Amino acid sequence: MELIDYSYYKEVYCGSLDENEFARIYPKAVAYFYGATRGRIKEAATNVCFALCELCDIFYEDISRESIQSESCDGYSIHYKESENAYSLAWDVLATYLETSGYLYGGNLV
DSSP states (O other): OOOOOOIIIIIIIIIOOHHHHHHHHHHHHHHHHHHTTTOOOSSSSHHHHHHHHHHHHHHHHHHHHEEEEETTTTTEEEEEEOOOHHHEEEEEEHHHTTTTTTTTSOOOOO
16 A cells, blocks of 8 residues: 655655655655554555655665765765664654554554
């Protein structure tokens, strides 16, 4: 089930990624999203869609040059931000949008 597409990301969420960047990062965002919610998402409510859009932004930033923390020219050294930070931010996003939904509950739903 496709929860969002590029037109939703761009027109409703007002995202900044171009279509190729979105297509590149969307599968990772969806995989994280479905893993964190244990596949419980059955409908594309606004909070669900916005959470997924924001995950796309976080994971794209994590793999782009924007994730460079510092760079040196003469000695050529580049230091990247820790990826753990991206996953921490991603979880915070899910908690913000889905905290009261029950989707993040780790136990069995009866």
